[in-house]
Amino acid sequence: MDRYAIIVDAGYFYAAGFTAIESPNLHRANVRLTDPRKLLENLKQKAEDLADANNLLRVYWYDAPISGGMTPDQAELSQLPSLKLRLGVMNGHGQQKGVDSLIVTDLVELARQRAISDAIVISGDEDIRVGVAIAQSYGVRVHVLGIGDTQKNMSNGLRQEADTVAELNAQWFEHVFTRLENTENQYIEVPAESVPDPWKSIVDNLLANRDRAELTGIVALIESSGGIPAEYDRPFIGALGKFEKRRLSPEELAEARKIFRERLAELILLKSAE
The missing domain is CATH 1.10.10 (Arc Repressor Mutant, subunit A)
Known part of the structure; x- marks a missing residue:
């Protein structure tokens, strides 16, 4: 099998990305992804530097609806080819819930089905370590791609479990985000089928x-x-x-x-x- 998947924890991508460009107080409501298509191409290039495989299965983008709706970034990403938008939920404290479990479930299922040989995981969360370990038991090589100073924003356990660890630096993020002047009406109603299944x-x-x-x-x-x-x-x-x-x-x-x-x-x- 010569195929890889890119798994992006969007909460980590934004938060660590803002810190990498020295704007840790920046809020997601104040930015847009400058060019989502180019972003995915750049991620693909980085992934192919890390993985033994050269064929992309797809990009999995894990996020949560904000203020009851999808952001413009989420809506645009959801329409891109070879990208699967996977939404958890956002609790009353602005914390994502269910995202880590979606990542673990998909990572394990991809490995169990022999769908990929390599997984490039952009996250720093300890909670996905178990998914990394199980995927590896099926023969998948897992490459964790951190952002900025991974000594501060990536768990040691996840780092130890990964087959390889690499970083996206501030220069890589130089043109990823565009700051907005007007942040009103930045949310799109989530379609009924996106509501968690009863x-x-x-x-x-x-x-x-x-x-x-x-x-x-x-x-x-x-x-x-x-x-x-x-x-x-x-x-x-x-x-x-x-x-x-x-x-x-x-x-x-x-x-x-x-x-x-x-x-x-x-x-x-x-x-x-x-």
Whole structure:
């Protein structure tokens, strides 16, 4: 397999990028990406310097809606070829939630499906270390691409887990951001299909009262067997059938099981934060 994926934690990309250009107090509402297409080309060039592979599968851009809607940057990125916009949620304190679990879930799934040989991960978060380790167990080489002073904005654990670590410096970010004069009406309504799937509540009910160790054990079983254990899968699919009042199609079943895995990863993160 000669194919790589670029995985971008947008929260880290903006925050660390602002610090790299010596504007740590800059807010995302005050900037736009100058040229998203050129940005992705530059990321692709950097990725090919790090990876053994030369063929891009796609760029995964992980972010969260802000003020109940997508930013112009998110809306434009979502329309670009070979880019998948993946949105978590933003809580009342302006903190992204669910983004790390999306990164871990996708990284592990790409590795398990043998879809890539290399992953270039732009993040500094300790929480994705487990995803890096599992992907490596499937033979994927993981290259962590930090921004600016990674001694300050990247966890030591993530650095140690990675196969290679590189940095994007201030010069690389010189023309990435454009400052805005007028920041009014900078949000776009999120379409209904972007709202978190109500099927997640069924996962919550099924896994209620499970502690972090039990949830992590389910992840281990999924990874070892390649599927959700029957004692969880059968009641989950049964509950979905009752909720929808019909039998689900094979495509819907595949999507439902993906939602189960994503929500499982989110619940583990929530338990870790308690």
